[in-house]
Amino acid sequence: MSRKPRASQLGVTPADYEVMLAGQDGHCALCPSTPKTRRLHVDHNHRTGVVRGLLCFGCNRTLPYYKDSDWLSKAASYVARFEEDEHVPAAVVDSREAEILDLRAQGMTLQEIATRYSISRQRVHQIVQGEK
Numbered sequence: 001m002s003r004k005p006r007a008s009q010l011g012v013t014p015a016d017y018e019v020m021l022a023g024q025d026g027h028c029a030l031c032p033s034t035p036k037t038r039r040l041h042v043d044h045n046h047r048t049g050v051v052r053g054l055l056c057f058g059c060n061r062t063l064p065y066y067k068d069s070d071w072l073s074k075a076a077s078y079v080a081r082f083e084e085d086e087h088v089p090a091a092v093v094d095s096r097e098a099e100i101l102d103l104r105a106q107g108m109t110l111q112e113i114a115t116r117y118s119i120s121r122q123r124v125h126q127i128v129q130g131e132k
Helices: 014-023 057-065 069-081 090-095 097-105 110-117 121-129
Strands: 041-044 051-055
Touching: 014 051, 041 057, 051 057, 097 110, 097 121, 110 121
Parallel strands: none
Antiparallel strands: 041 051
């Protein structure tokens, strides 16, 4: 028994797929990944069956783990806070500037200090160099 392509099970014809792909500028609906040898996956709401768009393998495998759109929105905000190079607000780091300078003077490496304060090595370097 041959396996029926998932797209056709969801009612997406080859022509529909091409229209959707063109509407997404030829890439995944969530990331810039473009299909090379493998077609994008037809994403759909598992509860309603409504087709939402085309996703690459990674996004298609990750997306089903969210609980609901409210949770997903909170998760996006949470992750965005930590996408900056800084993991701790600048005010917290700056209040520890003297400690950081002292640790560096004692011979602690930039990476060791960064790990201790959960900040980037680059930020430690900036503090040591007197940059803001």
